[in-house]
Amino acid sequence: MRTIFPALGRQAAEATRRTQTFAGDSRIYGQGEEGAAWRLVRGTVRLDAVAPGGDRKFASLAIAGDILGCETLLFGVYAFAATALTDCELSPWPEGSRAPSQESLLASLAQTQRRTAELVALRGGQAINRVLGLIRLLAEGDGRVILPMRQEIAEITDLRFETISRIIKQLERSGILVPARVPGVHATRAFHYAGQARGENPEMTTGTEVPAGCLG
Numbered sequence: 001m002r003t004i005f006p007a008l009g010r011q012a013a014e015a016t017r018r019t020q021t022f023a024g025d026s027r028i029y030g031q032g033e034e035g036a037a038w039r040l041v042r043g044t045v046r047l048d049a050v051a052p053g054g055d056r057k058f059a060s061l062a063i064a065g066d067i068l069g070c071e072t073l074l075f076g077v078y079a080f081a082a083t084a085l086t087d088c089e090l091s092p093w094p095e096g097s098r099a100p101s102q103e104s105l106l107a108s109l110a111q112t113q114r115r116t117a118e119l120v121a122l123r124g125g126q127a128i129n130r131v132l133g134l135i136r137l138l139a140e141g142d143g144r145v146i147l148p149m150r151q152e153i154a155e156i157t158d159l160r161f162e163t164i165s166r167i168i169k170q171l172e173r174s175g176i177l178v179p180a181r182v183p184g185v186h187a188t189r190a191f192h193y194a195g196q197a198r199g200e201n202p203e204m205t206t207g208t209e210v211p212a213g214c215l216g
Contacts, residue, residue, distance in 0.1 A: 020090045024185075025149070028082035028090070029069070035078055036092065037069040043088030044138060044148060046156075047080040056081065058155045061119060063138060066111060067093055085148040087184070123158040130157040131167045132195065135177070139193040144180060147189045 019041070022028055029035055031050045042064050048056040059080050062068055068090065071079045122133050134157060139145040147153065150168070154161045171177040175194060182190040 018092070022084040022088045022090070024084055024086045024088075026084050028084055028088070029078050031079065031081040032077050034076055035069055035072050037067055037072055037094075038090040039093040040064055040066050040068055041089040041091050044085040044146070045088060046083045046085050046148070046152065048083070050081050060115065061137075061156060062115070066115060070112075085152055086146045086189075119156075122156060127157075127159050127163055128167050128170070130159060131164065131171075132176075135171075135193055136195070143193045144182070145177075145191050145193045146182065146185055147191065149189070 020038070022043075024043075028045065031048075040062050045062040045066075045068060046058065047060040047062065047068075049059045050056050062082075068082060069078055070093075071077075118133070118137060122130050122137075124130075131153065134153060135145055135147070138147065147168075148156070150164045151161055153159075153164045157164070168177065172179065172191075178192040178194055179187065180190045180192045181187070
C-alpha cells in the first residue's frame, strides 16, 4: 500500500517514530530536507525561510501543541528551516503509524491559521504590547516562561535589540516579569509571568519607543 510519507529509508523511518529532544539554540531540520511531521510537546521553535544565498528570514513560531512539518505529508520535504529556541521535545505526528485523519488535518490547519494571526499581531502596534503578547503566548499554565534570546525576540516582534532589552528591564521593575531559577536555563531568560495576577498597566506603554514601520 502506498504511503504519503516520503521514503526515508528504514533507519530514518524508525527514528521518526520515536520522541526526539533538542537543546535550545540547536538545529532541528533544514528547508528542503526530507522528513515527517511532528507535534511539539514542549518548548518553542523558530521557522525560517532560507534564501538561495543562505540568508534567513523569520517565517513563523511554534509552541507546545503545534504541528511541525505538516507540509511533508504533501510534498515530502520541509518548507522551512526549524531551530529550537528553548529546550524542545517533539513526538511523531500523527501518533502511531496511521495516516492523519481528515479531522486531524483540518485541526492542524486551523491551528496554523490562529498562530499566523497571533504572529501578525506581534509585529504591529506599540512595542511593549508586542513583547507582552509574545510573553503571554509563551507562558505556561503556572506562569513560568522561558524567553528566547533577546535578538530572537527582536526578530520575532520586528523591534530593535536595544528596545527589547529596555522593555524586559521595565517589565522586571514593574513586577510583571519575576526572575526565576530554571536548571539549565540562563538567568536572563527564565521568568515567572505575573501580569495576569497583578494586572498589566496600560500606561507602561508611555515613553516606550515605537519603531517607525514594520515588516509585512
